[in-house]
Amino acid sequence: MSPMIAPSRHKLDADSVSLGRAADCTIPIKDRYLSRKHAEIVPGEGAWVLKDCGSANGTYLNGIRVDKDSPLRSGDRIKLGDTEILFQTDVSTDRFSIPESPVNATISIPVREITSERPEVTGKSLERLRILNSLALELIEDHPLDKLFGFILDRVMEHLRPSRAAIGIIGDGESPLQMVEVRRQRSNDTAELSISKTLLNEIVVEKKALAFVDISIDEKLSKAMSIVAQGIHSVLAAPMMIGEAVVGVLYVDFFFTQRSISEEDVRLVAQIAQFAAVKLENTRLRESAIQKRLMDEELKTAYVIQRRLLPHSPPSIPGYSFSGLNRPCRTVSGDYYDFVVRPSGKIYFTIADVSGKGLTAALIMAGLQSAFRIFTTFDPTPSELLTRLNAAMKENLPQSKFVTLFAGFLDPSTGTIDYANAGHNPPVHVARDGITSLESTDLILGLFANAQYRDQQLILEPGDALVMFTDGVTEAAKDEVEEYGNNRVLEVVSAVYGNDATSVGNMLERSVLTFMGEERCADDVTIIVIGRDQLEQLSAQQG
Numbered sequence: 007m008s009p010m011i012a013p014s015r016h017k018l019d020a021d022s023v024s025l026g027r028a029a030d031c032t033i034p035i036k037d038r039y040l041s042r043k044h045a046e047i048v049p050g051e052g053a054w055v056l057k058d059c060g061s062a063n064g065t066y067l068n069g070i071r072v073d074k075d076s077p078l079r080s081g082d083r084i085k086l087g088d089t090e091i092l093f094q095t096d097v098s099t100d101r102f103s104i105p106e107s108p109v110n111a112t113i114s115i116p117v118r119e120i121t122s123e124r125p126e127v128t129g130k131s132l133e134r135l136r137i138l139n140s141l142a143l144e145l146i147e148d149h150p151l152d153k154l155f156g157f158i159l160d161r162v163m164e165h166l167r168p169s170r171a172a173i174g175i176i177g178d179g180e181s182p183l184q185m186v187e188v189r190r191q192r193s194n195d196t197a198e199l200s201i202s203k204t205l206l207n208e209i210v211v212e213k214k215a216l217a218f219v220d221i222s223i224d225e226k227l228s229k230a231m232s233i234v235a236q237g238i239h240s241v242l243a244a245p246m247m248i249g250e251a252v253v254g255v256l257y258v259d260f261f262f263t264q265r266s267i268s269e270e271d272v273r274l275v276a277q278i279a280q281f282a283a284v285k286l287e288n289t290r291l292r293e294s295a296i297q298k299r300l301m302d303e304e305l306k307t308a309y310v311i312q313r314r315l316l317p318h319s320p321p322s323i324p325g326y327s328f329s330g331l332n333r334p335c336r337t338v339s340g341d342y343y344d345f346v347v348r349p350s351g352k353i354y355f356t357i358a359d360v361s362g363k364g365l366t367a368a369l370i371m372a373g374l375q376s377a378f379r380i381f382t383t384f385d386p387t388p389s390e391l392l393t394r395l396n397a398a399m400k401e402n403l404p405q406s407k408f409v410t411l412f413a414g415f416l417d418p419s420t421g422t423i424d425y426a427n428a429g430h431n432p433p434v435h436v437a438r439d440g441i442t443s444l445e446s447t448d449l450i451l452g453l454f455a456n457a458q459y460r461d462q463q464l465i466l467e468p469g470d471a472l473v474m475f476t477d478g479v480t481e482a483a484k485d486e487v488e489e490y491g492n493n494r495v496l497e498v499v500s501a502v503y504g505n506d507a508t509s510v511g512n513m514l515e516r517s518v519l520t521f522m523g524e525e526r527c528a529d530d531v532t533i534i535v536i537g538r539d540q541l542e543q544l545s546a547q548q549g
């Protein structure tokens with residue numbers, strides 16, 4: 007699972023599986039924090055094994071960095087950058103096996119005939135209506151999704167008295183049915199459930215409710231060893247449908263000592279399957295709506311709090327202009343910028359990007375803001391500031407999370423800017439004689455406790471500007487193919503010499519948004535600018 011990509015399933019076979027940014031990986035993952043070939047999952051002796059391929063940012067298994075080949079167990083969580091992989095194996099006997107047995111159903115009724123029927127009133131049809139009415143009343147009550155199928159099967163066991171009852175949900179092409187829940191009359195019954203692939207196709211594709219009745223007198227069915235071996239006398243199965251889509255299968259069976267099956271029983275099971283499908287969909291929608299409402303409320307609160315963590319307004323220093331803007335790709339942002347004016351007259355500033363997006367990144371951003379405000383009270387050099395921030399981040403950041411950050415301070419009396427860079431996008435110095443991209447950088451924050459940082463320096467002459475931005479600017483995409491890129495940044499800022507900081511920031515933001523068109527930002531966009539007024543502007547202000 008990746009923050010910007012819908013979850014997907016991948017079946018492992020006998021071959022190794024490579025994971026990384028490269029297009030030729032078995033599972034290519036668009037995640038900028040991954041190496042081209044980041045990790046592998048390979049078959050070992052009786053187990054799958056996770057191998058890190060020398061990745062820069064590490065591979066994590068259940069929160070622990072992988073430094074040697076590690077066997078995988080069902081339920082293990084693999085973390086690669088912002089991407090999480092859940093490793094699962096099916097070792098339960100409660101599952102549907104799908105043999106190729108070429109058997110025919112004894113009773114087969116299209117679902118559309120059941121839902122549109124006008125049955126004659128008989129003793130059995132009245133009994134069916136009684137059971138359905140009772141079940142409908144019981145299903146009025148809301149049940150959590152993780153307990154819903156168990157509740158439905160308990161009612162099936164109560165009303166129909168089968169040997170076993172089960173619900174299977176439609177899976178992917180490799181595993182057409184995945185077991186959700188099973189109920190058994192006998193505690194010593196551990197046999198797996200089996201249904202012919204041909205019959206499953208008839209249920210799911212042709213949308214029919216089926217029954218296999220008295221296999222001892224059905225020559226074809228009696229040859230289906232997967233059924234005979236289980237000692238089954240009769241089987242019923244029906245599709246669970248939402249609209250025209252089959253989402254699962256309801257299955258019940260009866261052993262030899264129990265009653266035979268009639269067409270009325272098939273209709274009953276088919277209608278119970280429809281009740282189950284409708285209740286499943288309603289429960290999903292209800293829980294989804296509740297979760298969305300709670301999340302929306304939390305995000306609104308988080309947005310208000312986070313806005314207060316960013317500067318309310320830029321500093322007002324004679325001879326200089328400052329601007330900062332932040333456009334979250336979601337409600338809250340993992341980007342951060344700040345200005346702090348010290349009693350000495352120096353102005354500390356920073357721009358940072360927390361890996362990932364959403365609430366986790368926003369929480370880290372809040373901690374970073376507190377640390378920056380505290381550490382600048384000691385008037386450190388930029389390298390000292392980054393060293394302290396790195397130590398704080400290394401101690402508190404979750405595994406695989408990190409921060410890129412550019413920070414420094416301006417001495418307004420001379421225009422000198424001292425700065426240090428922890429793996430952040432190179433800022434651009436705009437001067438009369440051209441633009442300079444400040445490429446020299448050091449290690450990102452939060453990965454290595456002993457990381458070293460260098461102090462660097464530039465001078466803002468009158469008319470100059472320093473333009474800083476996060477990778478939400480350079481990686482802004484058009485049609486999900488072409489990125490805005492660093493060259494476009496350079497083109498825009500090369501034409502802004504002499505403009506005040508607010509104008510420069512607005513021009514760059516407009517350029518990015520115009521380039522994207524109707525596309526939604528895939529990453530947070532943050533820009534800050536420090537500009538020094540031209541001499542004629544300063545003279546006019548003083549006059």
